[in-house]
Amino acid sequence: MKECYKRVDLKTGFICNNNCRFCVQADNKCKGNRSFNELKKDLIESRKRCSGVVLTGGEVTIRKDFFELVKLAKNLGYKTIQIQTNGRMFSSMEFCRKTIKAGATEFSPAIHGYCKEQHDYLTKTEGSFNQTIKGIKNLKSLGAYILTNTVIVKSNYQNCPEIAKLLINLNVDQFQLAFVHPMGNAGKNFDNIVPIMSLVAPYVHKALQIGIDAGKSAMAEAIPYCFMQGYEQCISERIMPATEIRGKKYQNTDSFAKQRKISGKSKFSQCKKCKYDLACEGPWKEYPEKRGDKEFVNIK
Numbered sequence: 001m002k003e004c005y006k007r008v009d010l011k012t013g014f015i016c017n018n019n020c021r022f023c024v025q026a027d028n029k030c031k032g033n034r035s036f037n038e039l040k041k042d043l044i045e046s047r048k049r050c051s052g053v054v055l056t057g058g059e060v061t062i063r064k065d066f067f068e069l070v071k072l073a074k075n076l077g078y079k080t081i082q083i084q085t086n087g088r089m090f091s092s093m094e095f096c097r098k099t100i101k102a103g104a105t106e107f108s109p110a111i112h113g114y115c116k117e118q119h120d121y122l123t124k125t126e127g128s129f130n131q132t133i134k135g136i137k138n139l140k141s142l143g144a145y146i147l148t149n150t151v152i153v154k155s156n157y158q159n160c161p162e163i164a165k166l167l168i169n170l171n172v173d174q175f176q177l178a179f180v181h182p183m184g185n186a187g188k189n190f191d192n193i194v195p196i197m198s199l200v201a202p203y204v205h206k207a208l209q210i211g212i213d214a215g216k217s218a219m220a221e222a223i224p225y226c227f228m229q230g231y232e233q234c235i236s237e238r239i240m241p242a243t244e245i246r247g248k249k250y251q252n253t254d255s256f257a258k259q260r261k262i263s264g265k266s267k268f269s270q271c272k273k274c275k276y277d278l279a280c281e282g283p284w285k286e287y288p289e290k291r292g293d294k295e296f297v298n299i300k
């Protein structure tokens, strides 16, 4: 088989043991999880094109067949097997060991606050911060590669630098700060959840600088170039590998990058005169739909 460097984002369903205030999938939770056989078919098919897989949900680690899924991905020859997770199940060392033994190669836990009050408020799940932190510590102690994701919202953006410090203390390998996608719960509660991008930017820069100074890979997602002056190298979209998505029918796409550009993000008339026009995807389209495009000032 000809090896390639594409990866598949395998969406395993919508069931989750957190209940995040900004969850983009909140409306889909009633649709439940996909069956093992459906996922097996997708894994076999995508392996023809992809050498990496990201297992994601909902929360994939609470599936009864979680270890079987990871083992299947390994047996099919996927070289990187990433677990996208809220990290809570990894508070059990035995669970960590079994996941690594099954074949997982990297972990992407989500951490949304610098302290338990902030994180648990956002996940609406008491104890979730302590479990996720313990999960990260457990996985690190086993030598696992950890790249975290933090969703930037109104109640945490000013603490992005503290979140960066926490993650560095935990010795994660990479962290990403992702501007909230205003869909699902975040769309419904837009004014309470979605911060103003121009207010967010300086805190994100400070957090990224803390990461860079510590020698970490520090990234920001869904924040266009006009808010990332001096930190262009930290824009996640620049380094995302080619990705196909397999989930419920309406989630499928052969190119996540194309899907983002065609239907996910927005550009504006002023972008035509911006030096970043070709490289920049713009913000998630729901943001300017609600707030307008005046914040997005082209760079000459």
Ligand code: SF4
Binding pocket: 224, 225, 226, 227, 267, 268, 270, 271, 274, 275, 276, 277, 280, 281, 282, 283, 296, 297, 298, 299
């Ligand atoms: S003005 Fe438009 S093209 Fe330029 S960085 Fe901002 S969103 Fe991107």
